Amino acid sequence: MRTLNELNASGQRVLVRVDFNVPLKDGAVQDETRIAAAVPTLKHLLEQGATLVLFSHLGRPKGFDPAQSLAPVAPVLEKHLGRPVTFIGGTPELTPASEATLERVEAAPPGSVILLDNVRFEAGEEKNDPQLAQKYARLGQVFVLDAFGSAHRAHASVTGVARILPSYAGFLMEKEVESLGRVLHNPEKPYWVVLGGAKVSDKIGVIENLLPRVTGMIIGGAMAFTFIKAQGGQVGKSLVEDDRLELARDLMRRAGEMGVRLLLPVDVVAAQKIEAGTPTRIMPANAIEEGWMGLDIGPESAKAFAEALQGAKTVLWNGPMGVFEMDDFAQGTLAVGEAIARLEGAFTVIGGGDSVAAANKLGMADKFSHVSTGGGASLELLELGTLPGIEALNS
Template identity: 50%
Template sequence: MPKQTIRDIDLAGKRVFVRVDFNVPLEEKDGQMVITDDTRIKETLPTLKFLIEKGAKVILASHLGRPKGQRDPKQSLAPVAPALSELIGKPVAFAEDSVGEETKAKALALKDGDVLLLENTRFHAGEEKNDAELAKGFAELAEIFVNDAFGSAHRAHSSTAGIADHLPAVSGLLMEKELTWLHDELENPERPFVVILGGAKVSDKIGVINRLLEKADTIIIGGGMAYTFRKLVQGITIGKSLYKPEWEPIAQAALDKAEQRGVKILIPVDALITDSFDFDTKKLGTTKYTGVNENIPDGWEGVDIGPESVKLFSEAVAGAKTVIWNGPMGVFEIKEAAKGTFDIAEVVAANSSAKTIIGGGDSVKAVKKAKLADKMTFISTGGGASLELLEGKDLPGVTCLKDK
């Protein structure tokens, strides 16, 4: 997906509007909002340092949370300015709004290499509606648009796509990296190419399954969506495990397509089951492992893959040259149901001869929780965006950028 990047244009002395993803978790401490995880800020540093070195006047824009077009001090980007300043070793000015005359005056006063952070773009109701006037307001601040917010690239908002109607638009270095790993590398992957998909609903992942059935050698299916496949393939009863009758034809069509294309689909052969499960309190009732292809009794539900499934999946992963993983193997937020997900994280990390790509969302949380992030080749910063890209969908925040 060859898009022009900040390397392809002259930046010296130019005001550059950079859409970043500073949607960081905040917590109130002693009456002040404090950042609890600055990963997303750190991910944009290569782009920001490049722009500063080239003498650009950097104007940073991001959303934070879901303020629904209202000003909310608890969702202000103000705490990000000092945190970013510390990371880049220079002052970061803050504008109380993301558009308007005062903000424009601050943008016009910037000197080469200066950095200005704008207030939360979603304090304006027009942002999520891709309002043309708001996009024009953003564009009036700058001469170039850089999109480095991959996590928001699947949304057509004023600051991610609309602004590109008014300014030359190119990709930042993080966006370039995401497109390289989640698109270009998978166009012609090194084989065997193994895909691991987890998560709750078959309906959410079927687009990705269908798309990757055209490229993968093996697809491993775990998580809540695996029970529909198990019911179909193994003919077992699945108790009250996650399942809807309308998922069956979707799963069957995927199985048929896999057979036609000679793609191996691996599904769990055993499970950790429980007789009661409360996600809110993170509590499970009595738990036990089923035997291989054993029925799940009425009143019980599967919450994780079992040890035999881990063995089965491990063999496929160990022999792979390219692995992409999206979605947990069970309810990994609950300690007792996290073993399968963490075991798979370890297996992926152990294959040092493969390119290992973690495709956003909960898989990233799991890999970080398992302290294995540094063992992976690439970890995506986008949940929904990575899924849509893997599905082959056009992302508004990417299609608006200039082609090479």
């Protein structure tokens, strides 16, 4: 990809696709992580003497919706940049590609930082409408893609405009691709992958692509019960994908043929319902009683997983070990996260989503080599080796 090292932005109006898809509550930003992640790229461009025009999606609005406007992001971005941010939006007339927005952008003084409203207010955004991409392209002379979390979407603000303007990867995009590329293409061994989450079907492509490359694979979360049932285990009313049992058997067979260690939970924290404060019991993972379901890995599993990871030189972690959002079922995820964070001399990557939340809850996010900002994008890159956004920057 072309990177910022190849761009002299002095005197240029730079259109930057950022990922400001942040959680809002009562009109206030609840988590500033994605805003902070964009700051190095933005400061670099400003220091070169650029004028910045920033745009992003937020949520899934169906047309203009003031509740999903990016207006609350502007003051937070001001704080992070330490300079004024002009917000253009908040009305149906001031959507990112409107003539009124273009007029205001063109009238802004050099060195301005302009934040446009939600690109998903535009009907053609998710359809990658070429006419919409042309309208976006009028807003800048150069395009920078720094929204890794959206780089798996072939949308007008991601790939459409990248094929019109001279285009470059921002620092965040570059770091994401380099770090995930390292666990894909030249990982130092022993190399362990830790996968969790609800469904095997969400991770099939990742498992199949990484299986020939790894030393071992740890599977936790609800997806483990499909593998345990495929082995003949009793899993009570735990979540299982019955249509994936044969696939699970095939993956275990292939792992054995490749000499890859595939570890499943040996015990679980079980409950009769997913509810805070509900009674829990530790049960064998393959002998869960009827009416009970596994909602976290148990202490023996956490210990076994931590021991297996000792000495690893590369670790990729994607997905929680249980119903992490409830404290009653978070201990397994936290224990595995801590074991990875404490590895000496290892290259450790968190692949987005709840794993990042777990690292933040531990207060150990800074102990990992790389924390990805894109859950879906990181999974797709690990499965396919590229993304539409990367391809557009290479075109």
